[in-house]
Amino acid sequence: MNKNISRIESVIKDTLKINPERADETQKFIDMENSEKISLLRKMIRIRRFEEKVTNYKLDGKILGPVHTCVGQEAVNVGVCSALSDHDYIVGNHRSHGYMIAKGAKINLLMAEIFGKSTGTNGGKGGSMHVSDISIGSLGASGIVGSGLPVACGAAFASQYKNDGKITCVFFGDGASNEGTFHECMNLASIWKLPIIFLLENNGVAVTTLLKGVSASLDLYHRAQSYGISSKQIDGQNVEEVYYTVKSAIASIKEGKGAVLIEAKTCRFHEHQEGHAYLRMSDVGYRDKQEVNYWIANKDPIKLFSNKLIAEDIIATSEIEHIYAEENHNIENAIAYADISSFPSNEDAYSNVFIK
Amino acid sequence: MNKNISRIESVIKDTLKINPERADETQKFIDMENSEKISLLRKMIRIRRFEEKVTNYKLDGKILGPVHTCVGQEAVNVGVCSALSDHDYIVGNHRSHGYMIAKGAKINLLMAEIFGKSTGTNGGKGGSMHVSDISIGSLGASGIVGSGLPVACGAAFASQYKNDGKITCVFFGDGASNEGTFHECMNLASIWKLPIIFLLENNGVAVTTLLKGVSASLDLYHRAQSYGISSKQIDGQNVEEVYYTVKSAIASIKEGKGAVLIEAKTCRFHEHQEGHAYLRMSDVGYRDKQEVNYWIANKDPIKLFSNKLIAEDIIATSEIEHIYAEENHNIENAIAYADISSFPSNEDAYSNVFIK
Amino acid sequence: MKMTYGTAIREALLKELEDDKSVVLFGEDIQHNLYGYTDNLVNIFGKKRVINTPLSEAAIVGTAVGAAMCGLTTIVDLTVANFLYVAMDQIANMAAKTNYMYNGQFKLPLTIMVSTLYNSSSAAQHSDRPHPIFMNTPGLKIVVPSCPQDAYSLLRSAIVDENPVIYFSDRSLFYTKEDVDVNCNIKIGQASVLTEGSDITVVTISGCSKIAMDLLPELINENISAEIIDVRSLVPLDINTIKKSVRKTGRVVIADTAHKSCSAASEISSILAEDLFYDLKAPIGIVAYDDVPVPFAKNLELQIMPTKEKIYQKVVNIMQFNK
Amino acid sequence: MKMTYGTAIREALLKELEDDKSVVLFGEDIQHNLYGYTDNLVNIFGKKRVINTPLSEAAIVGTAVGAAMCGLTTIVDLTVANFLYVAMDQIANMAAKTNYMYNGQFKLPLTIMVSTLYNSSSAAQHSDRPHPIFMNTPGLKIVVPSCPQDAYSLLRSAIVDENPVIYFSDRSLFYTKEDVDVNCNIKIGQASVLTEGSDITVVTISGCSKIAMDLLPELINENISAEIIDVRSLVPLDINTIKKSVRKTGRVVIADTAHKSCSAASEISSILAEDLFYDLKAPIGIVAYDDVPVPFAKNLELQIMPTKEKIYQKVVNIMQFNK
Ligand SMILES: Cc1ncc(C[n+]2csc(CCOP(=O)(O)OP(=O)(O)O)c2C)c(N)n1
Ligand SMILES: Cc1ncc(C[n+]2csc(CCOP(=O)(O)OP(=O)(O)O)c2C)c(N)n1
Ligand SMILES: [Mg+2]
């Protein structure tokens, strides 16, 4: 390992420096079945394959409009949504394909939406940034940074009011944590003891703006402290750690201890959006390419987890290959489905402005 | 002292529980001249008298529109603005008469503005909520809660950019500290190391909403911590403590240590606004009247400071009476001035929408 | 029952809170409202349903949006219309677009209440009448009641509506009093013909309705038979009632409390200028608030706001034209 | 010099940053702007003048307001027009009202830049054209350049103007290219007659200007002599140039990228319907964006947005009327 790499390693270690409060969550829930673990892996692979296809179709011009993928961040999506139960709510942001898939969205409908087809989750009206499916507990995705947090507080409020036992989890990035809504919602969640998880995906960057230029600290979990909200910083590349942390957050919320903020340190492997214009951004030097490459080589959540499961004899390499084959097949089907689906009929432009 | 009062005392002690970081600021600047101390007292008296007149004229219907006075909070106004130099900037909120006077505003012009006269600081266009006078470093007052903080960051940014050595101080309440702008501005001030003092007047209430219902903690200074901004909680009824704390904040800013948040614990002796409708609010029971009465009796900043100066032989009772007489006279003059001034001419309605 | 406009608001809130346990009411100082329109509600329905909020308008509106998406019926009182701007993103990017961008997957029974405070020496930051801003933001219904009956019935309709509704009350009308029929249901989207006439149609918005009715005697004196129409709701706009009247009278003056540029008045005028051009016998007159921020001094505001005098002059002026 | 619309923006920024050291430029990702309109500026002027900001729109706009009050000339790039809503309070309650409520004590040389992204499959939250909202908020100047020359000259005028200006660029025009005279000064408030004609006036706003010019050959084919006017600025609005033309032609179609209700088009129509009623030979035609949030699917958006076909149809239609 050359000198440059070791410098990067230390930077990354620093980035991943985890807060002292972080217990070894993996100890608390030693009861995950092997089949569940394999399911986590499968979901990560499904998301990765989905996003890779989306990336290509965007480059080919087959997908229109802004598209943000979560390649590199799959462990967060999967760890969180697998820990939630089906009826729990999630609120997404501009980068929401992964959560939707992890929460159980039908990828055919999701892909159709991204293609702008009538069969899509939103009938073609939402597109990539607004994928939404109430049947899996998704309350939609808002492309305005920071705007999902208030809506999530509302969902949590409703659950508390109705005492329906649901948890709401809202996903947002390090960039979003500088919006005023972050502060207002942390305070609200605190005083009302809302059953909500604030899931901060800290990939250290917002488009081309590095966190270090816009925050006094590279750690953000401690922003919860002044509201009396408990918070944890975790390794977002470790799907088990994410899963167990969320499980323990849910338990804590159900004990009546109120909202939790989880900061998952992660890395965006792709550029901010897909497409040719954004591809070019990788060369403008806003972030350290070698650092990103290091993450890709050494901190890929799928590789890490595959290796772990193989090492623990939970799965064989051939079985993983089989999963890949199956998921490839599923994604191909989704593409085919999206492709043959029709665009919405023109008069649909006028429906659902208001609900009758 | 009966039992009830002693319960209140303990509540108030609790309210005034000061944070551990709070050094004994009074030790650091033992060099305040007696004349300066007397000047602090005089300014507090001037403000009190001004506000009392305004209160009466509002009740009489002579003053129109919303009027918020700072009776009980004079030590904050005076301590802060006396520590600032003439060219430093202040940004006010809905309750801004006191800062203006403490910063050196001509009370004739201020009163005329509150009367809506052409001779007012804003030519009658602003009124009580928007008093503004650039000649004394006032950048105006915004009646939208929390909206002054960004503007103050801009003033501080300009000073930093021009390297003009000015400090900006923005005043806001405990209520305002729950607005998103608080968070955004703390973060901005932190990363840009802006020369700004965030002066949080914590009177524990926003109109009729008690802080304890809308914040997990009755202390707010620690909200600065996660931004790496240093903060202090002080007794807002002690004008010297306010003065010295601001002096030390200024020194710290000038040393390049960046923004400071000062939380001054204080009490609003009057209702949220003046006028008959608000007077009635004192009976709806949103706050503990006995507690307020206790503050009025025992924590009046003017009484406290008068007694201290007398005890220290810095001033005689007769001299204080003389100050009262002089200030009464000044305020009467201001009223007379405002009264005889003419309303703006009708065509003025159309001027200064845009600057030519 | 005789009620003031303010009381009518309270009675409507009370009734809907009573009728449906899923109704919740959020607001700053809502438990101790200065103007009386939430009097005692907290004692009747408790702090879980009549909820004092922190000063966090964006979070509160968003909370009401999210809760409405999850089955509650939410009401947010933002008090002064200018405070809408603080929550603008949640209103314009979220509430207004939720139905459409999620293609009807959610219901959004949300009512945002605000008051407009012009002509009360409240100065620039507390006196706006920004209903046109929200008319230009599709996805929001907008009501502008101008009398106690409408204040009552339209608030009830707004609350039960499964779409986001902004309810603009006009503070200048707060103490007007009249008989209110609590069983009278007024659907959002129905204008009201306040008085029939044959010479000229006067379309009024919000507080202008009362001003126009007040000058009826003077108009009669001048032998002008005016048909005064209160739009009552701006989205949906009952343009048919307006058109029907203008077809009859051939003349129209529109009076709006909003700033002139891109006002509701301008919008109505533009529809008539396209669709009823040949029915018009005279120019379309508009009386609105001049494009000037609101000054503090009363005499200044009287210069720029729509007044009885200005509406009278405009009506007389439009009557003088002959095609 | 041949420039695209996007490059023209960059050149104007460059020139003003060069000319005056008190000019500073704030924006998210402004140092590495994807669309190239800030290319290299950070290298030329440094990070103290070309400032990457956190995602804190309200604080940033307010910072630009405060800094402008204290002697700097500030530019904020909020990128997408919908993000204006996040900073709405600072724009509508502060920037717009500062001159007036403080009675001219401060100068406010502030420019807020945003792009409108309709017809780009950007869906509801990234496609608004909310210029009418700000026309209804007195105290703000508003420019809507539709060609590289205007993009260049109006941006320079906006920056040096001592009042707050919102600069709406139209992303659909970003790659149009033409000769730009860098010495050409265009004052805010001057419409431009793009082509003279005698049969009908076509008033265009923002991207509609290019669409209208594109259909000129077809109109000529139909023997329609159209006078196309680009408003270029909405506040102040050069109504005299429009009136002059309509007096001549007697017919007018107004095309706006905004949602129809309370659009700039409606406003212009309402002025003409009052002031030029007797000059009009036909109804006033409007083509605008239907009152529907922006859908993602392209075919849906094409249904509701102003298109060449729709403007053509409207012009032909208005030509057919005979008074
Ligand atoms: C209010 C607002 N400002 C700016 C944008 C443009 N934008 C979209 S995503 C993004 C970056 C968000 O960064 P972060 O929250 O860290 O999420 P990430 O993209 O890293 O997942 C920006 C600036 C927006 N959509 N909304
Ligand atoms: C954004 C906004 N929301 C609500 C109001 C109404 N309002 C005016 S002052 C005030 C209370 C402010 O409380 P605080 O900040 O503690 O200041 P204090 O009045 O105690 O000095 C409220 C709610 C407002 N002016 N602006
Ligand atoms: Mg990020």
Ligand SMILES: [Mg+2]
């Ligand atoms: Mg307070």
